[in-house]
Amino acid sequence: MASIIGGITTSHVPAIGKAIAKNLQGDAYWKPFFDGFAPVHRWLAQARPEVLVIFYNDHGLNFFLDKMPTFSVGAAPTYTTADEGWGIPALPSFEGEQDLSWHLIDALVEAEFDITTCQEMVVDHAVTLPMALLWPDQQWPVKIVPVCINTVQFPLPSARRCYALGEAVGRAIAGWERDARVAVMGTGGLSHQLDGQRAGFINKDFDLRFMDSLLHEPKWATQFSTHQLVEKVGTQGVELLMWLATRGALAAAGERVECLHRNYHIPISNTASGLMLLAPTN
Ligand code: DHB
Numbered sequence: 001m002a003s004i005i006g007g008i009t010t011s012h013v014p015a016i017g018k019a020i021a022k023n024l025q026g027d028a029y030w031k032p033f034f035d036g037f038a039p040v041h042r043w044l045a046q047a048r049p050e051v052l053v054i055f056y057n058d059h060g061l062n063f064f065l066d067k068m069p070t071f072s073v074g075a076a077p078t079y080t081t082a083d084e085g086w087g088i089p090a091l092p093s094f095e096g097e098q099d100l101s102w103h104l105i106d107a108l109v110e111a112e113f114d115i116t117t118c119q120e121m122v123v124d125h126a127v128t129l130p131m132a133l134l135w136p137d138q139q140w141p142v143k144i145v146p147v148c149i150n151t152v153q154f155p156l157p158s159a160r161r162c163y164a165l166g167e168a169v170g171r172a173i174a175g176w177e178r179d180a181r182v183a184v185m186g187t188g189g190l191s192h193q194l195d196g197q198r199a200g201f202i203n204k205d206f207d208l209r210f211m212d213s214l215l216h217e218p219k220w221a222t223q224f225s226t227h228q229l230v231e232k233v234g235t236q237g238v239e240l241l242m243w244l245a246t247r248g249a250l251a252a253a254g255e256r257v258e259c260l261h262r263n264y265h266i267p268i269s270n271t272a273s274g275l276m277l278l279a280p281t282n
């Protein structure tokens with residue numbers, strides 16, 4: 001049977017792609033951010049995940065406003081990458097783990113999540129940049145299953161529903177009849193608002209409280225409606241729903257998790273960048 005070996009949550013600001021392309025990792029502006037990934041690299045080298053299930057939000061590349069599924073699961077053999085307008089280089093494509101994709105799809109529909117299945121899917125900076133942060137040589141050692149959550153067009157799924165989706169994904173991974181080491185990742189957040197009167201809004205107090213909650217009180221943020229979350233963390237900060245889904249998936253591996261590493265740095269672009277590495281303790 002497959003085992004869930006850990007979860008990583010990280011921001012996915014497009015400017016990271018430009019910094020990587022220009023080799024700016026050591027610059028004063030970028031160093032505190034990129035240095036945060038060193039402990040994650042050490043963990044990856046030792047834990048050697050074979051499959052990565054990625055909770056992310058598409059930003060208008062694979063889905064546009066004409067068709068916007070609330071939850072969708074990739075079932076493609078390959079995921080190519082493209083830039084949806086930030087001017088960042090496309091990265092090498094990713095190999096899909098189709099057997100796990102279909103296992104997840106079956107399990108999620110059985111659990112009454114009415115998802116959209118995507119046998120073709122292009123992935124944007126929300127997948128490519130976290131992957132490049134985890135594996136800077138861009139030789140991906142994992143196959144992936146992308147799980148996309150709409151945070152672009154209202155109505156958005158509630159925090160409670162996203163946590164429950166994560167739990168269902170976690171249970172499905174744990175029931176996958178393959179002897180594989182599976183990690184989960186959630187990308188987005190933390191607090192940020194890119195436009196409007198509150199452009200540049202960051203809420204450090206909330207972000208840190210949220211990161212703390214993932215350890216001992218994982219459902220804490222599910223008390224808030226999506227509108228309340230937007231108020232607290234900004235229009236795009238609501239991407240923290242990916243972190244909740246990731247934490248929900250880890251809950252399937254055991255009641256308790258430990259935090260192996262965390263980093264919080266403000267700002268990168270207009271965004272509070274957060275990073276957590278969580279592992280089940282039982
Ligand atoms: C920024 C952050 C995001 O999450 C995103 O998708 C696009 C831009 C930013 O801070 O610039």
Ligand code: FE
Pocket residue numbers: 012059126188189236239
């Ligand atoms: Fe984003």
